Structure formats: structure tokens, C-alpha cells
Amino acid sequence: QSALTQPPSASGSPGQSVTISCTGTSSDVGSYTYVSWYQQHPGKAPKLIIFGVSQRPSGVPDRFSGSRSGNTASLTVSGLQAEDEADYYCSSYAGNDNFVFGTGTKVTVL
Amino acid sequence: QVQLVQSGAEVTKPGSSVRVSCQASGDTFNSYTITWVRQAPGQGLEWMGRVIPIFNITNYAPKFQGRVTFSADRSTSTSFMELTRLRSEDTAVYYCAREDDRRLQAFDYWGPGTPVTVSS
DSSP: OOOBBOOSEEEEOTTOOEEEEEEOOTTTTTTOSOEEEEEEOTTSOOEEEEBTTTBOOTTSOTTEEEEEETTEEEEEEOSOOGGGOEEEEEEEEOSTTOEEEBOOEEEEEO | OOOEEEOOOEEEOTTOOEEEEEEEOTTHHHHOEEEEEEEOTTOOEEEEEEEETTTTEEEEOTTTTTTEEEEEETTTTEEEEEEOSOOGGGOEEEEEEEEEGGGTTEEEEEOOOEEEEEOO
16 A cells, blocks of 8 residues: 655745645545545644545634545645644545555645 | 543564553544554654454554554453564554544544654
8 A cells, every 4th residue: 555645845935825735546535535634743643634635623724725636635725824834644545444644745834 | 522542652672562552532432443553753654554442343554464453442442552573663653543434534533642662
């Protein structure tokens, strides 16, 4: 089971937007709505920010949004804030009772 | 409030085994799946597998099949992850998380993580 592909890094100035891609295959991202995104600050456990491709749990700011096109899911963070600086991971169901995570993207707020 | 409380850090030798526990609050054990994820130093998240306590069903990632065992004790709402034949590459933080089918199998609550160090 190969990890989903994410860019290693992304950056933006405060107030700008940044979009992170998560590329899989027709056997995972492209086939299921079980795509989620997680934010992880250094030394902390991951936190769920998007589930079901584009849904936000309560308490997650609407600056975070998710989408999918074909085998690629995307996370957009609008109106970047200093506290958005973190690592972001996508995850997808991959069939046969298995899940897979993305390689992770470090977001820097300039 | 959902809480997942994990056991403390472990230091162990190559070839040995380690057992990490994850105790859940609320009705987690009766209604949800517990997933195990690990993160090696400076690396990304890696899905290891999961256990459905109410049915005692387990699923394992192919990479760990045969070397990891998940179990669940419903009387104490505790899940266990045992990893055997440890090698240095197993040095990582091991997380348990709740998988919620109402949130399309997302991992919505996480434990704080248990650092495991494998060193001779």
C-alpha cells in the first residue's frame, strides 16, 4: 500500500490562501468519499479538520475547505493565520479494510 | 468529552515485543472502532490497523501483518497494540484514535501518543 503523494512544503503570507494536493489512485482517493485531512503541530497528536472529502467537524474554522477531482483531493486554507503553521496529512480508505495516509505537507506562514 | 489515555513511554531492545494500551472514555468502546497509527521521528503518519471492540474484529495493514496484534477489553474500555520482533525502525510514537463511521470513517479523537524506542 503506497502512501498518497503530497508536496513536502507550502507557504503563504498571513491573509493569503494555500492549497495542498493529495494524489492517490482510482483504488483509494478516486473511489471513496472516506477522505480526511489532519493538522499536526510539533509534538502534538493530529487533529481532524476535514472528513468525507469536504465536511468540517464542528469547531473547525470555515477557512479550511476540502475538495476532490478525480484521484486528487485538495485542502485549501484561506486567510492564513500564524496558528495554521503545521504539518497537514490527508488520509483515504483504500479498500480491503485498509487506510492510507499522505506523505505530509509542512505549511509555513511567512 | 471523549478522551483516549495511552500508556507511558517504552524503551526496549531489538527482537523483543512491546505492548501499548489505550483507554477510552464514554461509549467509545460500544460504538466505535479504534485505529492505531505510528509516526517515526521526523516522518509521516502510518496506518497500522484497527480493532472493532464490540465485534472483536481486527484489520491489519499488510506491512504489519503477522507482527502486530490488536485486542480490546470491553470491561475496562481498553485497547491494546502488541508489536513483536522489534527492530530499530520501529522506533516511533504510537497513537490510538477513534474511527467514527458517522464522520465517514475519519479519525476524530486521538490519544496523546506513546513513544517507543528500540535500541540495543
